[in-house]
Amino acid sequence: MKSLIITSALPYANGEIHLGHIASTYLPADIFTRYWRHFGREVYHLCATDDFGTPILINAEKESITPQQYVKTWRDCDLKDFRSLDISFDYFSQTSSEKNIQLTQQIFNKLCNNGHIYEKDVIQFYCEFDKKFLPDRYVMGKCPFCFSENQYSDLCENCGRVPDKILEPRCRICGRVPVKKTSKHYFFRLSTFSRQLRDWLTTNHNLQSDVTSYVLKWIDEGLVDWDITRDLSWGVPIPRKEATEQVFYGWFDNHICYISSFLSFLEESGDNNGKEIWNSSEIFHFIGKDIVYHHYLFLPAIRMGIEYEYKLPDYIPTRGHLMLSNRKISKSRGWYIGLRDFLQLFPSDYVRFYLARVTPYSQTDINFDWDVFIERINNELIANIGNFIHRTLSFIRTAFDGIVPEPSAYDDIDIAIVNRISGISKIVGAAISNNEIEKAMREILEFSTALNRYFQKKEPWQNRQTSPNTLYISANAVHSLGILLEPFIPNSAERIWDQLNLTGNVHNQEWSRASRLGMSAHHKIGEIQPLFEKIEKRKLNLDKWKVN
Numbered sequence: 001m002k003s004l005i006i007t008s009a010l011p012y013a014n015g016e017i018h019l020g021h022i023a024s025t026y027l028p029a030d031i032f033t034r035y036w037r038h039f040g041r042e043v044y045h046l047c048a049t050d051d052f053g054t055p056i057l058i059n060a061e062k063e064s065i066t067p068q069q070y071v072k073t074w075r076d077c078d079l080k081d082f083r084s085l086d087i088s089f090d091y092f093s094q095t096s097s098e099k100n101i102q103l104t105q106q107i108f109n110k111l112c113n114n115g116h117i118y119e120k121d122v123i124q125f126y127c128e129f130d131k132k133f134l135p136d137r138y139v140m141g142k143c144p145f146c147f148s149e150n151q152y153s154d155l156c157e158n159c160g161r162v163p164d165k166i167l168e169p170r171c172r173i174c175g176r177v178p179v180k181k182t183s184k185h186y187f188f189r190l191s192t193f194s195r196q197l198r199d200w201l202t203t204n205h206n207l208q209s210d211v212t213s214y215v216l217k218w219i220d221e222g223l224v225d226w227d228i229t230r231d232l233s234w235g236v237p238i239p240r241k242e243a244t245e246q247v248f249y250g251w252f253d254n255h256i257c258y259i260s261s262f263l264s265f266l267e268e269s270g271d272n273n274g275k276e277i278w279n280s281s282e283i284f285h286f287i288g289k290d291i292v293y294h295h296y297l298f299l300p301a302i303r304m305g306i307e308y309e310y311k312l313p314d315y316i317p318t319r320g321h322l323m324l325s326n327r328k329i330s331k332s333r334g335w336y337i338g339l340r341d342f343l344q345l346f347p348s349d350y351v352r353f354y355l356a357r358v359t360p361y362s363q364t365d366i367n368f369d370w371d372v373f374i375e376r377i378n379n380e381l382i383a384n385i386g387n388f389i390h391r392t393l394s395f396i397r398t399a400f401d402g403i404v405p406e407p408s409a410y411d412d413i414d415i416a417i418v419n420r421i422s423g424i425s426k427i428v429g430a431a432i433s434n435n436e437i438e439k440a441m442r443e444i445l446e447f448s449t450a451l452n453r454y455f456q457k458k459e460p461w462q463n464r465q466t467s468p469n470t471l472y473i474s475a476n477a478v479h480s481l482g483i484l485l486e487p488f489i490p491n492s493a494e495r496i497w498d499q500l501n502l503t504g505n506v507h508n509q510e511w512s513r514a515s516r517l518g519m520s521a522h523h524k525i526g527e528i529q530p531l532f533e534k535i536e537k538r539k540l541n542l543d544k545w546k547v548n
């Protein structure tokens, strides 16, 4: 089997991770990664912080610290948050790493040699009050495409396009109207890749058609060559004598960091064949829909421009935004749920379960609603899955002294449920490998519902004669659930494994084992306790997120 390289979109080293990021990108990527680790397949889950860009410089200036210090603080913070949510990166780098700077400059040189870069004088906004050029987020104005107000000049948050010529500009620092000055910039000939991009988008059936259809529309409207230069001090230096006061635009180098992280990771473990492995792997870039433009146009065009020295992604799993109580999340307006705040209230597996349960493989926006969250945790995770596991294990403890009983001949009900176990790993596996995590979760829930029904129907507390079969099969179903749930709620899966007193590591059990009766009779189970605790709304303080 080919190796798998899985990347998660890079968080800006500029603020805390919130549930929106988790739902669209990090959780789906992590579930996918964890699933494939059950096949002994070589899997690399990579991420990094995106350290460059004007917002970071603006904030570092505000706090009177260096941008290096500023990004280090956020990088440490992000890493801690990801760890507390059990997001299992194999390597976490940063775009300001030496390797990324070096690779970005190499790629730029190669693009120049291949004729894909040209120089052009551009008129730049310049604030005479602040005495500086005002790239990107230093300028706000009206989007020339959709006429939405208060948009940044590097990305319209309303229509998702990159406004080439923002209307009614204002300096973000002082609010004054900027003047225009000339500066020499490097441009990437994005427009010459229109046909190649169109071919790639229409022939690569691994890409989601709901995304490619509107990217193709952008190509039809005509692609604009891309200014990759910024008159700033913080960024990847442009390797040209005449450009010492300039750096590359962050979107030129940040996706290159997917590649440089991979190369660094291998080199650090003594392997210098990173390029060959990259090119022979299956590659997935997980993203949210706000960065479609960059990942479906800029990223592939640059790799095309260096003659596919590093291959294109096979998949770009793209998901919609998370809404909070049906309102668009906005960090600037404080309307979001920070991961850290959330994990102070609930175990990490609650958020993983819920978001996996509601996040489709499409651009459809999803909604986070506290009541629905509480309902699903209580009724599904706890009253369904948790209940089956706990009732099975406590029954074995009390009625069989903690020993899995020896089964005798199965009756029809036993046979039906054993058949269900035999089929479940393929059903759930197919959904995860198609990236349909919410479907996979639904299948697990239906499986667990069937198990509860089985237990209920067999009434082991009444039927002494058939109860050994019931508990033998149920114990095995708990074992199956442990493996099936591992990609989704890894922490609870570990506890299931411990309570079953099984050896080995639940995180790398062979996936098909979930469909085998892997627990033998006479096995002694471990100490048990309920896996989950019911959420009581009245004990929670959710005022911070109250809709006004």
Ligand SMILES: [Zn+2]
Residues within 6 Å of the ligand: 143, 144, 145, 146, 147, 148, 156, 157, 158, 159, 160, 161
């Ligand atoms: Zn717009």
Ligand SMILES: [Zn+2]
Residues within 6 Å of the ligand: 127, 128, 129, 130, 171, 172, 173, 174, 175, 176
């Ligand atoms: Zn100003």
